Amino acid sequence: MRNSFVARHPSVLAFLALLALFTLGVSVLSEGFGIGLISTSFVKTLGKTLCLCLIAVAMDLIWGYCGILSLGHFAFFGLGGYMIGMWLMYERTRLIVEGSLAQGALPPTEQEVVDAIGTQIFGVVGSSDFPLVWAFADSLILQLAMVVLAPGLLALVFGWLAFRSRVTGVYLSILTQAMTLALALYLFQNDSGLRGNNGLSGLQNLPGVEAPQAVISLWFFWASALALGLGYLLAAWIVSGKFGSVIRGIRDNEARVRFLGYSVETYKLAVFTLTACIAGIAGALYYPQAGIVNPAEIAPIASIYLAVWVAIGGRGRLYGAVIGAAFVSLVSSWFTGGQIPDLVLGPLTIKWVDWWTIVLGLSFVLVTLFAPSGIGGLFDLWQGRRPPDRHGADLGPDAGALREREATE
Amino acid sequence: MSTLLEVSGVSVSFDGFKAINNLSFRIGQAEMRAVIGPNGAGKTTFMDIVTGKTRPDEGRVLWGERSLSLLGLSEAQIARAGIGRKFQKPTVFEDQSVHENLLMALQGPRGPWSVLFYRPNAAHLARVGELAAEIGLGDHLPRKAGELSHGQKQWLEIGMLLAQDPRLLLVDEPAAGMTPEEREHTTAILVEAAKTRAVVVVEHDMEFVRRLNCKVTVLHEGAVLAEGSLDHVTADKRVIDVYLGR
Ligand SMILES: Nc1ncnc2c1ncn2[C@@H]1O[C@H](COP(=O)(O)OP(=O)(O)OP(=O)(O)O)[C@@H](O)[C@H]1O
Ligand SMILES: [Mg+2]
Numbered sequence: 001m002r003n004s005f006v007a008r009h010p011s012v013l014a015f016l017a018l019l020a021l022f023t024l025g026v027s028v029l030s031e032g033f034g035i036g037l038i039s040t041s042f043v044k045t046l047g048k049t050l051c052l053c054l055i056a057v058a059m060d061l062i063w064g065y066c067g068i069l070s071l072g073h074f075a076f077f078g079l080g081g082y083m084i085g086m087w088l089m090y091e092r093t094r095l096i097v098e099g100s101l102a103q104g105a106l107p108p109t110e111q112e113v114v115d116a117i118g119t120q121i122f123g124v125v126g127s128s129d130f131p132l133v134w135a136f137a138d139s140l141i142l143q144l145a146m147v148v149l150a151p152g153l154l155a156l157v158f159g160w161l162a163f164r165s166r167v168t169g170v171y172l173s174i175l176t177q178a179m180t181l182a183l184a185l186y187l188f189q190n191d192s193g194l195r196g197n198n199g200l201s202g203l204q205n206l207p208g209v210e211a212p213q214a215v216i217s218l219w220f221f222w223a224s225a226l227a228l229g230l231g232y233l234l235a236a237w238i239v240s241g242k243f244g245s246v247i248r249g250i251r252d253n254e255a256r257v258r259f260l261g262y263s264v265e266t267y268k269l270a271v272f273t274l275t276a277c278i279a280g281i282a283g284a285l286y287y288p289q290a291g292i293v294n295p296a297e298i299a300p301i302a303s304i305y306l307a308v309w310v311a312i313g314g315r316g317r318l319y320g321a322v323i324g325a326a327f328v329s330l331v332s333s334w335f336t337g338g339q340i341p342d343l344v345l346g347p348l349t350i351k352w353v354d355w356w357t358i359v360l361g362l363s364f365v366l367v368t369l370f371a372p373s374g375i376g377g378l379f380d381l382w383q384g385r386r387p388p389d390r391h392g393a394d395l396g397p398d399a400g401a402l403r404e405r406e407a408t409e
Numbered sequence: 410m411s412t413l414l415e416v417s418g419v420s421v422s423f424d425g426f427k428a429i430n431n432l433s434f435r436i437g438q439a440e441m442r443a444v445i446g447p448n449g450a451g452k453t454t455f456m457d458i459v460t461g462k463t464r465p466d467e468g469r470v471l472w473g474e475r476s477l478s479l480l481g482l483s484e485a486q487i488a489r490a491g492i493g494r495k496f497q498k499p500t501v502f503e504d505q506s507v508h509e510n511l512l513m514a515l516q517g518p519r520g521p522w523s524v525l526f527y528r529p530n531a532a533h534l535a536r537v538g539e540l541a542a543e544i545g546l547g548d549h550l551p552r553k554a555g556e557l558s559h560g561q562k563q564w565l566e567i568g569m570l571l572a573q574d575p576r577l578l579l580v581d582e583p584a585a586g587m588t589p590e591e592r593e594h595t596t597a598i599l600v601e602a603a604k605t606r607a608v609v610v611v612e613h614d615m616e617f618v619r620r621l622n623c624k625v626t627v628l629h630e631g632a633v634l635a636e637g638s639l640d641h642v643t644a645d646k647r648v649i650d651v652y653l654g655r
Contacts, residue, residue: 238525241524241525241527241528242512242513242524242527242529243521243524243525243527245502245505245509245512245513246513246524248502248504248505249502249505249513252502252503252504253500253502255462255484256496256500256502258483258484258485258488259460259462259484259485259488259493259494260488260513260514260519260569260573261485261488261489261519261573262485262519262524263483263485263486263519263520264485266520266521267521270521
């Protein structure tokens with residue numbers, strides 16, 4: 001089954017092979033396991049990029065295939081990061097606190113340990129009590145489950161409300177922006193229980209692990225590559241069959257799909273929730289590599305960037321989304337990293353750190369206008385594939401037969 | 410003959426304009442019916458009401474042996490209950506192949522879960538091939554539907570309708586853009602279908618309607634003007650005035 005699936009979709013095999021080669025190459029060149037040509041911080045950048053590619057695959061599923069322009073998927077990404085961050089922070093603080101309390105004369109009671117952890121974590125927001133949302137923070141298993149459950153549940157409730165009342169198009173996009181903005185504003189508050197604008201920090205340290213960052217960074221890099229590979233495979237499998245046919249039908253003409261007997265709302269909800277879960281997993285792998293997650297990550301603009309990546313890469317094809325996310329986010333970190341010398345044009349000095357957003361915006365406009373299928377569209381040129389372009393006036397069978405010849409030549 | 414669909418006293422207005430005015434209509438289990446009438450008579454709107462696209466302001470729409478009301482159901486539920494529809498303007502999924510279009514329409518479970526794990530078996534593939542041959546697209550299965558000519562899209566939509574295996578077929582102007590031979594073929598398909606199910610055909614072409622050889626309902630200003638054999642209604646003075654005599 002799996003063999004025949006991959007055989008029928010050679011691009012999936014090609015993608016997985018490239019990903020494996022890339023992973024191997026980076027490992028060999030890394031400081032942790034290889035010859036040290038690639039710095040640890042760059043390994044982290046690459047690992048984070050893989051996570052962004054994964055959320056781009058999710059975005060492509062919901063937007064490129066199902067036609068729902070969600071501008072809120074970074075909310076799910078951030079939530080995933082918060083969920084794993086809670087355990088990382090709790091566990092690491094527990095180890096530190098227990099270490100220091102053990103110096104005392106009497107062994108500390110359990111309550112004393114919990115109180116001390118609370119003071120450590122919530123001191124910055126002037127509190128020491130554990131809010132309800134931290135109830136599972138001491139259990140890695142439960143918190144890992146929350147990585148999928150929290151974004152999934154939010155998406156389920158939001159999607160159920162939105163799709164049931166048949167909100168579509170621009171209105172839905174605005175609603176998703178409102179959702180991510182509301183979540184960000186809520187998290188900014190100190191009493192939201194997630195340390196307000198401080199967010200969760202120190203996430204790069206794995207509790208109880210002695211290994212140096214050079215090694216840990218590679219572990220996360222591998223995990224991100226694995227997640228991207230599996231996510232890509234899952235997405236490719238979903239869109240390859242009848243399910244893919246139905247969601248593309250929803251994208252192109254949802255009323256027609258209804259008249260075929262498919263419950264469009266249920267399908268939208270399923271895809272929305274699934275992609276939210278994938279986004280959550282991507283976030284849970286991203287933020288330990290970034291080291292910190294805070295509410296600014298969930299700002300509405302982040303989700304808009306995501307749409308821009310997918311559009312530039314080419315939506316409606318999974319590798320397009322991956323190319324877009326990898327290309328734009330790497331170029332972006334290059335431009336904003338300050339390594340590029342300023343461009344002096346007479347009186348005007350172009351500082352790329354500031355001008356990068358303008359370059360990005362401009363390329364988005366250009367791609368939308370002149371290359372609607374994005375960078376991924378280059379593969380079509382290469383393979384000589386052309387989209388059917390017969391949206392002109394409908395002609396009768398005779399005149400139509402003429403145009404048919406044009407289309408097949 | 411027992412009734413499959415009964416529409417009674419249905420009215421609907423758009424911004425104060427009465428598109429359907431106290432319309433009543435009934436059709437049996439295995440019956441062919443042609444619906445004719447001038448442009449704007451409400452023929453398409455009538456189909457919209459039956460398929461759940463438009464909610465009537467008043468009236469009843471009852472379905473099947475158990476007289477289930479269709480008014481509370483969604484479009485998808487109505488389609489699953491066994492009502493299939495071909496649109497006036499051919500609407501197929503242009504970005505997908507003829508094969509995918511037919512497979513999507515093919516009778517079978519419609520839930521996301523079963524669709525996700527659905528893989529066409531030999532019987533389904535054979536049925537798709539059979540349908541494609543019947544609508545003259547046997548050699549075009551792998552082609553994108555968007556590439557087809559207008560007439561071929563009409564055919565594809567008829568094929569999708571048959572693939573759904575509905576108990577009631579609502580067919581809106583199937584012959585538009587077809588050659589005389591193709592029209593004859595369409596007639597044959599519809600007549601064949603009407604042996605086992607109910608078929609409602611909206612058509613302006615009187616020759617086409619004559620070949621269907623069935624009871625005719627004339628709509629005018631959202632209400633039934635006349636009903637009976639084609640010869641009967643075409644002899645009706647009012648029908649000549651509003652429709653035929655133009
Ligand atoms: N959604 C709508 N909003 C406003 N008016 C509508 C709507 N649907 C139908 N109408 C009006 O209802 C009337 C009946 O339209 P309908 O499409 O049913 O006519 P028809 O009998 O199918 O005509 P034709 O033979 O041209 O296809 C028209 O005047 C139309 O403008
Ligand atoms: Mg009409």
